[in-house]
Each structure stands twice: as C-alpha cells, then as structure tokens.
Amino acid sequence: MKSLIAEIPLSKIKFVLLDMDGTLLDKYFDDYFWEHLVPEKYAEKHGITFGKAKEELLKKYKHHEGTLNWTDIDFWSRELNLDIPALKEQIRHMIEVHPHVEDFLKMLRKEKKKVFLVTNAHYKVLDLKFKKTAIGKYFDDTITSCEMGYPKEMPEFWHKAERRLGFDKKKTLFVDDTEDVLRTAKEYGIKYIIHKAKASSKVKPKLSKEFEHIFDFKELM
Numbered sequence: 001m002k003s004l005i006a007e008i009p010l011s012k013i014k015f016v017l018l019d020m021d022g023t024l025l026d027k028y029f030d031d032y033f034w035e036h037l038v039p040e041k042y043a044e045k046h047g048i049t050f051g052k053a054k055e056e057l058l059k060k061y062k063h064h065e066g067t068l069n070w071t072d073i074d075f076w077s078r079e080l081n082l083d084i085p086a087l088k089e090q091i092r093h094m095i096e097v098h099p100h101v102e103d104f105l106k107m108l109r110k111e112k113k114k115v116f117l118v119t120n121a122h123y124k125v126l127d128l129k130f131k132k133t134a135i136g137k138y139f140d141d142t143i144t145s146c147e148m149g150y151p152k153e154m155p156e157f158w159h160k161a162e163r164r165l166g167f168d169k170k171k172t173l174f175v176d177d178t179e180d181v182l183r184t185a186k187e188y189g190i191k192y193i194i195h196k197a198k199a200s201s202k203v204k205p206k207l208s209k210e211f212e213h214i215f216d217f218k219e220l221m
Contacts, residue, residue, distance in 0.1 A: 008173060008192045008212070008220070015167035016108055017190070019152075020119040020126070022177035022199030024135060026096040031200055033088060034061065041082055066153050066180070068145060071120045085124050095132040096201070104217035105138035116165050117142040118174075120151050120181075141165055152181040158188040175214075182211055194220075 021030050035054070043053035060079065061070075069075045073084040108115050117139045119126060123146055130136035143161055150157040162169070173192040174185050177199040186193050195213040197205040205215055214220060 008194065010111065010113075010173075010220075012171065013113065013173045013192060014171040015114045015116065015165075015173070017116050017118045017161075017165075017167070017172060017174040017185075019176035019178070019181070019196070020117055020121055020129065023175055023196045024098060024101050024117075025129060025133070026098055027177070027200040028202045029091070029094045029096065031203070032094060033091065037087060037091060038080070038082065038084075041087060042080055045081065066151060068149070068151055070151065071122050071125075071145060073122045073124055085128075088125065088128055092128060092132050095129055097133050097135060098198075098201075098217070100216055100218040100221070102135065102138075104221060105135060107221055109138060114140050114165075114167065116140060116167070118152065118161060119143075120145040122146055152176075152178075153184055155184055155188055158185060158190075179208055179210060182208075186211075 018024055021027055034057075039050055039054040039057050042057060043050045046053065048056075057080075064070045064075075073088070076082075077084045105115065115138060119142070121129070121144060123144050126142065126144060136142075141164075143164060145151045145157060148157050148160045148164075150160070152158075169189040170191050172190050173194065174182070174190045175194045175196055176182050176185070177196040179195060182193050182195055193211050195208040195211040197207055197213040198215040199206075207213060
C-alpha cells in the first residue's frame with residue numbers, strides 16, 4: 001500500500017473533520033457499556049438471564065442502528081426504562097483517548113488547520129467525554145447528529161455540516177471508524193477520506209477494502 005502521507009498531503013488540507021468514538025477515543029468504553037453493563041442492568045430490572053437480556057437488546061439496537069435514535073441516550077432511557085446517562089457516569093473511568101491522538105491534534109493546531117469534531121454521539125455523552133479527556137480544547141467547533149437532525153450516514157447531515165462549519169470539500173480530510181459514514185462523506189464530495197481501522201483496544205482491527213486506513217494517528221505525522 002502506498003504511503004498515506006503521499007496519498008494525503010497535509011499541505012493541501014485546510015480542514016480536518018474527526019469522528020470521536022472509535023476514532024479519537026477507544027471504542028471499548030462504548031462496547032462494554034452497550035454489550036455488558038446495559039444487558040446486566042436490563043436483566044436485573046426484568047428478572048431475566050443476562051443471555052436473554054442481551055438477545056433482546058441486540059434486536060432493539062439493530063432496529064435503530066443508523067438512525068438518530070441509535071445514539072440518543074434519552075431515547076434509550078425511555079425505551080429500556082434505565083437511567084442511561086447515570087450508567088455512563090458510573091464507568092466514566094473507562095473513557096480513554098487512543099494513543100498519539102493528542103500529538104496529532106497538537107500538530108494540526110501548529111499547522112493552523114481548521115479542526116472540527118463531527119460525531120453521532122449525543123450531546124450529553126460528548127459533554128461527559130470532554131470532561132474526562134482533554135481533547136475538547138483542540139477543536140474550532142463541534143457538531144453532533146442530534147444538532148444536525150440527521151445521522152452521519154445520511155447525506156443531509158453533510159449538507160448541514162458544510163453550511164454550519166464552512167469547510168471546502170476539496171481541501172478537507174475526514175477520519176472515521178465507520179465505513180458507512182465514510183461512504184456517505186465520499187459521495188458528498190469530501191476529497192480525503194481515511195478509515196480508522198483500530199477502533200477498540202480490545203478488538204482486532206477491521207481493514208477496509210474500500211478506503212485507505214490507519215491503525216494509529218502517528219501514521220499521519
């Protein structure tokens with residue numbers, strides 16, 4: 001594979017759009033939360049086994065995947081009759097920044113790039129993660145799918161994001177760990193696209209056949 005630096009010349013990039021969960025932050029927190037903690041609490045509430053709870057929840061998750069409901073923790077609090085924000089707060093110590101992320105963000109600031117966080121995460125989750133980590137200070141602006149009214153998987157998100165942030169598609173780099181999101185961004189016209197292959201520290205990286213990928217942000221430095 002060709003060098004990413006050769007493929008993506010930072011000198012020609014003026015805007016950098018970055019996803020949060022799985023891209024900048026270790027997705028292990030979210031995986032553990034939705035696949036272990038929530039089923040555990042759901043099983044307790046309904047007097048069923050952990051296995052049965054997980055089976056029921058996975059069906060619910062699948063039904064709402066790729067929609068605004070998927071990342072709306074207020075929706076899930078109502079749907080599951082659990083205090084999702086409070087449960088996330090319980091395990092906030094598990095929120096971790098991926099290696100070399102801060103170094104990369106510092107480099108972008110030094111190079112005077114416009115840096116934006118574009119996330120499907122709910123604003124309450126964003127607030128929790130910014131309080132736990134030090135990455136919020138590196139962004140010129142932050143937008144959520146909740147604010148845009150569409151998830152990143154939909155082209156409408158990108159139309160509204162471009163109007164709000166004022167980036168030039170031909171001079172923009174976008175990094176995300178979700179291929180469906182990258183596909184939509186590419187179709188929208190964002191020129192430089194990178195797949196973050198190592199989303200979780202506990203799960204084997206998923207290599208993209210469609211997009212250039214990195215495992216670690218030091219590869220872009």
